[in-house]
Amino acid sequence: MTGVVSALVEAWQELRINKTRILLALVGVALSVAALTSVVGVGDLAREGFKADSERNGGRSATLAIGVYGPSQPDPQKLEGAYRGIIERYGITYFSHAAQAQLSFQFPRGVQPVQLQVVDPGYGVIHRLDLSQGGWFAANDEERLAPALVVSESFYNAAGRPNLATSPKIAMAGDQKTTAVIIGVVPDPYPESPPSAYMLTGAAERSGVTAGGAAGPGQQFKIWVQDEQAAALKAAITSDLEQQFPGMQAAVDRSDYASYGDPFAPVQLAVGGVAGLVLLLGAVGMLNISMVTVRYRVREIGIRRSFGATSRRIFVGVMMESVVATAVAGVVGVMIAVAVVKNPWIESKVGRGLTEYPPFPVDAALLGLGAAVLVGALAGAIPAVVAVRVKVIDAIRF
């Protein structure tokens, strides 16, 4: 108890007496940690943005896109039955048809063509679609007389940003003069993208938007499965479909970003390399300051040894000074990094494609703090060994 308290009293004295020198050392380490943590934090944000973008396009890991192709179109009803069979047999929770169509809408400023995605309610989950307003399709939205639409921000702007609580309607230009209801808004996939919208498969068929149902041209059927089940399910479903459709080829392929391994690995490697370099520079700077400090303190260390300070006490003292200083610098560095990474301008530039920015990554903060303490320990160990080896009388006469 006395040993711990006396070590703390001594450390506090050192801090008070050498505040300028320690502050200078802290600035260097704090900046290194801030750089390291910011690099990791910004990398994490970029990764989240890339992941969100990839999931919006290709689906979550693991999304299987299923189709049957051959010399002729497969029977739509039989194919639909085969898809239903797959869902029931393998207990698939999230699935969706996916087709694309071009449709014109009557906007306040005139008729404008819109890229329409014809999907099922499961599509929103599979592609992790975040809505900025309103809601995604529910199962009973198929039964609406006026087809429900989830539109992009640019579509919503072109429509005059109506209040969704009033179930705003928009006319589909064409022979049938159908009116659709906007129920939700998703962010634009990229700045100034053309208007686009989602419509449910059943509603699109009834409105004459798509023809041919499940087997229509360009139609895909998507299911979301566990990563580890993807390969086995791919083989099983391919076999099932080829048995049911002799002479035709079943295509069951992963469409998600992770289908060819972790695409973030190179990014992470690059980020890790930069972070390691920053850490190394911080460590060298800290070591430099510590070595100079110990040389400067040789006489003081000798005097303390003459008073009965054990070599362990001297080692711990020099080491602790370094570790405590870098730990404090680490906290300051992490705070700077949080301020940088959570800056709205940085978030908007780095986290493109995200509707909600993730919280500051805890692992980046822990990495920053851990690196600071590690740097402190490494940069403190060598001077501490030098301090222990000081020859007392020589040091006093230094």
Next chain:
Amino acid sequence: MSLTGVTRTVRLPDDQELHILRGVDLAVHAGDHTAVIGRSGCGKSTLLNLLGLLDLPTSGELRFQGTPVGQLRGNERAVLRGSSVGFVFQQFNLLPGRSALENVITPLLYARGAQFWRRRELAMDMLDRVGLAQRADTLPNMLSGGEQQRVAIARALVRGPRLILADEPTGALDVDTGQAVMALLDTVATESGAALITITHDVNVAALARACYRLEAGVLTTAAIPAGVPA
């Protein structure tokens, strides 16, 4: 403390041996005031290292309070040194940036129990004994040479050592101040019952001792107490 047939040899880079101390015999008891005089390079620092438990003899026996020092490990020697040996240096060696009181407190940071917890009170008492209580909060660079050495004496004595080692204690002081400091050191050491060993080349300092030795080429011999030179 007793040294019996103590030698200290170091190996030089050219593989030759340098004999710094040769067969040193010395016995110092509580309350003794012993002076060791000698020229530069005669082995005074090496003897000081041994007496201060900072080094071990190459051969011979060194006992402190009956304990053979050679059998103690480094940290055990450090603890014994902290509790039983006080150093007074030529250049005072007060820690810069710390007040006189904080300097006197410093050895108590390595003490245990009541000495640690009552460190402020003990340090103030010691400063009072050397007549510097009113300058407790003064930094070393604001003190005169004599005052700095008095703070150093308070610091050396604050843990109640059984042995005080004074290495050229008046070397950085003028003659009058040096005499006053030595008188104080002698008085305080006598009051506390500690043995005082003064290593010096100043005959005035050696004249205050009750026993005197001469160290020449590593050999320690008894010498007559020199008559002090009048100031």
